[in-house]
Every structure is written in C-alpha cells, then in structure tokens.
C-alpha cells in the first residue's frame with residue numbers, strides 16, 4: 017500500500033517507474049511514516065547481493081525524540097566547524113558546481129552571492145530536511161571498496177523500495193562529516209565506518225526544489241564498448 021494514500025488501492029510502479037521517480041527530496045513533511053512500509057523495504061534491501069554474501073551494511077534507524085536530539089547535536093556542530101568530508105578531485109568539481117546551481121539557485125531561488133541564505137540552506141542537511149525517519153549507513157572498518165559496492169547495492173534497493181510505496185528519500189554524505197556526533201548520539205562503535213545518512217519521509221509538494229530532476233550524462237561518458 018502506498019504511504020501517500022493508504023485508503024485507496026495503490027497501483028505499484030514498475031521497476032522502471034520507481035527508478036525514474038526516485039529523486040532527492042530536500043524538504044519533508046513532519047508526518048510520521050508507516051513502520052510496516054519501512055520494515056518491508058528493509059526486508060527487500062536485505063536481499064541485495066554482496067561479496068561472499070557478507071551483507072556488509074549496517075543501518076541505524078532513528079526517529080522520535082532520539083532524532084530531535086541528534087538534529088540538535090549535528091546542528092550545533094555544523095554551526096561551529098566544517099564537516100570532515102574529503103574534497104572532490106578537480107576533474108569532478110564541475111558536477112558539484114552545476115548541482116549547487118540547480119538545487120540552491122533554480123530550486124530554492126538563492127542567488128550565488130547570497131552566502132548567508134546558502135549557508136542556512138546547507139545547514140538543513142543537518143536537520144535531515146525535516147524527515148521524520150533517518151538511517152545512518154555504516155560498514156565494518158576492515159572492509160574495502162568491493163564491500164562498499166555491496167552497501168551501495170543495499171542502499172539503492174532500499175531507496176527504490178521506499179519510492180515504490182510513495183516514500184521519498186535523500187542520501188546525505190554531509191552528515192557523515194560529523195562522525196563523532198553520530199557516534200556519541202547513536203552509540204555507533206569505532207569498528208564501523210560511517211558512510212552516509214538517508215532521510216526518509218513524505219515529500220513537501222509545495223517546495224520547488226523537490227520538483228528538480230537532475231540530468232545525467234549520456235551513457236557514452238561512462239561506458240566503453242570494445243569489440244575488436
């Protein structure tokens with residue numbers, strides 16, 4: 017059943033539709049989500065493939081009072097210090113510039129030179145854009161890139177399953193920039209690397225930035241076909 021309309025029989029989107037419909041939501045409604053929808057999505061995500069079936073994902077799901085407290089702690093940290101996120105190599109930085117223009121300029125109507133408004137908008141990351149439920153996705157520190165692929169597959173499956181039932185999401189590396197806050201607030205041990213957060217909820221349909229559909233490059237930019 018869809019979260020958007022639990023009273024009607026919802027027509028489930030096809031896989032193609034779920035892939036196309038999924039997008040990053042940057043303003044949620046405070047409406048709580050149905051726990052059974054989340055549990056079902058988590059059960060499907062659990063079917064994701066991984067190296068030697070080690071199932072390297074570890075997700076801490078936070079809501080209610082605990083989330084309110086987490087947001088306050090993240091916000092306090094983010095207003096004091098910059099997040100510890102490795103910079104992008106120069107050859108990729110134009111993607112971030114273009115995305116920033118789309119999200120903050122086109123979507124939120126913030127002028128490039130309006131640094132204060134942009135700063136406030138960026139700080140919304142640490143409120144998880146108002147989402148009522150968030151996940152903090154981790155992986156055992158001893159694992160490497162191959163296993164991070166497994167965690168990525170888990171995350172995408174989770175996002176698609178949530179999309180299928182009308183829930184929206186935003187993956188957030190920004191919150192992983194304050195690992196000490198997440199560890200102390202959520203009891204995440206040093207044996208885990210914190211990879212990202214994921215905000216989950218119902219979308220605020222009035223917020224223009226939620227209507228953005230960020231374009232992708234043609235496949236030729238990412239794929240080579242070799243025949244001879």
Ligand SMILES: Cc1cc2nc3c(=O)[nH]c(=O)nc-3n(C[C@H](O)[C@H](O)[C@H](O)COP(=O)(O)O)c2cc1C
Pocket residue numbers: 038039040041042115141186187188189190191212228229230
């Ligand atoms: C690993 C990862 C980290 C991300 N971190 C953030 C973030 O911190 N804040 C944010 O607003 N969006 C974040 N995003 C969302 C991306 O900006 C978004 O997926 C991309 O621009 C494509 O847009 P779409 O998700 O709407 O298709 C992240 C996405 C991924 C997969």
